[in-house]
Amino acid sequence: MQIDVKQLSERVRNGHAGSLARLISLIENAEPQAVEVLETLEDRRGSAQIIGITGPPGSGKSTLTNRLVGALRDRGETVGVLAVDPSSTFTGGALLGDRTRMQSLATDPGVYIRSMGTRGSLGGLSRAVFDAITAVEGSGKTHILVETVGVGQSEIEIASIADTVLVLFVPGLGDDIQAIKAGITEIGDIFVVNKADLKGASRIKTILENNLELEPTNGDWKPPVMLVSAETGDGLAELVHKMDCHFRTLSESGRLHERRKRRHQGEVVAILQRCLADRIANFYDKQSEKKDVDVEKPRAVANAIWESLTDLEDGGE
Amino acid sequence: MSDRRIRVLIAKPGLDGHDRGAKVLARAMRDAGFEVIYTGLRQSPEQIVNAAVQEDVDVIGLSILSGAHNHLFPKIMELLEEQEASDVLVIAGGVIPEQDIETLREIGVSRVFTPGTSTQEAIQYIEEQVGGSDACKST
Ligand SMILES: Nc1nc2c(ncn2[C@@H]2O[C@H](COP(=O)(O)OP(=O)(O)OP(=O)(O)O)[C@@H](O)[C@H]2O)c(=O)[nH]1
Ligand SMILES: [Mg+2]
Numbered sequence: 001m002q003i004d005v006k007q008l009s010e011r012v013r014n015g016h017a018g019s020l021a022r023l024i025s026l027i028e029n030a031e032p033q034a035v036e037v038l039e040t041l042e043d044r045r046g047s048a049q050i051i052g053i054t055g056p057p058g059s060g061k062s063t064l065t066n067r068l069v070g071a072l073r074d075r076g077e078t079v080g081v082l083a084v085d086p087s088s089t090f091t092g093g094a095l096l097g098d099r100t101r102m103q104s105l106a107t108d109p110g111v112y113i114r115s116m117g118t119r120g121s122l123g124g125l126s127r128a129v130f131d132a133i134t135a136v137e138g139s140g141k142t143h144i145l146v147e148t149v150g151v152g153q154s155e156i157e158i159a160s161i162a163d164t165v166l167v168l169f170v171p172g173l174g175d176d177i178q179a180i181k182a183g184i185t186e187i188g189d190i191f192v193v194n195k196a197d198l199k200g201a202s203r204i205k206t207i208l209e210n211n212l213e214l215e216p217t218n219g220d221w222k223p224p225v226m227l228v229s230a231e232t233g234d235g236l237a238e239l240v241h242k243m244d245c246h247f248r249t250l251s252e253s254g255r256l257h258e259r260r261k262r263r264h265q266g267e268v269v270a271i272l273q274r275c276l277a278d279r280i281a282n283f284y285d286k287q288s289e290k291k292d293v294d295v296e297k298p299r300a301v302a303n304a305i306w307e308s309l310t311d312l313e314d315g316g317e
Numbered sequence: 318m319s320d321r322r323i324r325v326l327i328a329k330p331g332l333d334g335h336d337r338g339a340k341v342l343a344r345a346m347r348d349a350g351f352e353v354i355y356t357g358l359r360q361s362p363e364q365i366v367n368a369a370v371q372e373d374v375d376v377i378g379l380s381i382l383s384g385a386h387n388h389l390f391p392k393i394m395e396l397l398e399e400q401e402a403s404d405v406l407v408i409a410g411g412v413i414p415e416q417d418i419e420t421l422r423e424i425g426v427s428r429v430f431t432p433g434t435s436t437q438e439a440i441q442y443i444e445e446q447v448g449g450s451d452a453c454k455s456t
Contacts, residue, residue: 018401021373029321092322093347099368100357106364106371113371115354119320 055168
């Protein structure tokens with residue numbers, strides 16, 4: 001595929017939806033030109049506020065995203081949405097249905113929505129999501145909402161990308177205590193009990209609040225638990241207000257910089273992991289061509305390969 | 318080191334409220350390794366085309382029952398052209414009378430699948446037209 005890097009970059013910067021879409025495809029397809037275009041957009045990194053939205057399947061993440069985008073648009077912000085769903089491990093295919101809840105946004109030129117499968121990244125966030133965020137920032141959007149389903153690792157990873165993380169709960173998810181997965185209370189900046197129009201919402205809120213009491217406080221921010229109905233819109237204005245408060249607190253305390261550094265670290269590590277994995281696989285192939293590797297001894301072979309690669313010591317000392 | 322996937326947008330324009338057929342097809346396509354973006358019922362041509370552009374799909378699959386194809390399809394093709402997305406393959410499925418199929422093909426709908434077509438046939442057609450999900454294929 002012939003790509004004019006300069007032209008594509010210009011058009012993305014001008015907010016041209018088709019060009020941003022094409023760039024994200026290049027990223028997803030791991031085409032080398034993607035890196036070239038991304039490098040031209042790096043001056044815009046950090047220009048958007050990144051909001052992660054995670055929670056169990058069917059908890060209303062997309063419905064809430066639709067509402068939040070509406071609220072942000074009402075005050076003139078421009079918004080990118082990345083809706084990430086798991087790809088099948090066997091076929092690599094994916095059914096991406098989040099747009100069904102966001103139909104009314106499809107004709108708004110100030111909104112860009114992209115559905116992404118996780119593709120190769122085992123149960124976690126697509127490696128491409130990091131780069132897609134840079135692409136959307138490059139297009140000049142002021143806010144980026146990333147929806148990920150809260151199973152496996154993706155919710156932990158979202159915390160390493162987003163400035164503000166919303167974690168959704170819903171009433172009626174079986175055993176109340178079980179519903180609060182270990183670790184989940186550590187990653188949320190705001191906890192949303194969605195479907196508050198249904199019975200049992202305030203009970204979940206109380207249980208969550210009791211759980212949060214036990215967490216060590218994270219500096220100057222105490223994660224609130226909010227009752228919201230994405231369906232009716234109840235509690236939405238309060239939620240948006242809290243999101244603003246959180247972002248302001250982050251900015252004022254200097255912790256925003258910390259978060260962004262964490263995102264940066266995640267990206268650097270992800271890039272290196274990929275290079276290293278490729279290099280190791282190559283090395284293995286070469287070695288096994290030269291001599292028979294002992295297939296019964298994966299650990300010994302791995303150790304031998306590791307020793308012949310560069311030593312990476314902590315902090316490079 | 319390319320990792321290409323066929324991306325398909327499944328949309329249901331018009332006013333009728335059944336999407337069972339579209340959902341069956343969407344699932345079969347996922348199982349064939351496609352990334353299927355499902356956009357739901359009652360889509361306007363503007364919504365469909367904007368979604369197709371933002372999602373950078375290779376294919377738009379339109380499922381239709383209500384006989385509204387005669388004005389919806391020309392509008393969709395026109396908007397695709399306007400948004401520099403005429404290279405997207407447009408296919409349709411549903412109850413569409415024989416004489417209308419010819420008209421649809423003339424305005425650029427690449428293939429019309431009538432009821433009774435197997436999902437495999439549609440999948441195979443797409444693979445032939447836009448290339449498999451294999452890493453070595455390119456557009
Ligand atoms: N009663 C009620 N239903 C809701 C509310 N929010 C969402 N729903 C419904 O819950 C269902 C799932 O909503 P989605 O927004 O698709 O949920 P999701 O978390 O994005 O789902 P996945 O992406 O599939 O994990 C839909 O039928 C919504 O209409 C709410 O506040 N109250
Ligand atoms: Mg969703």
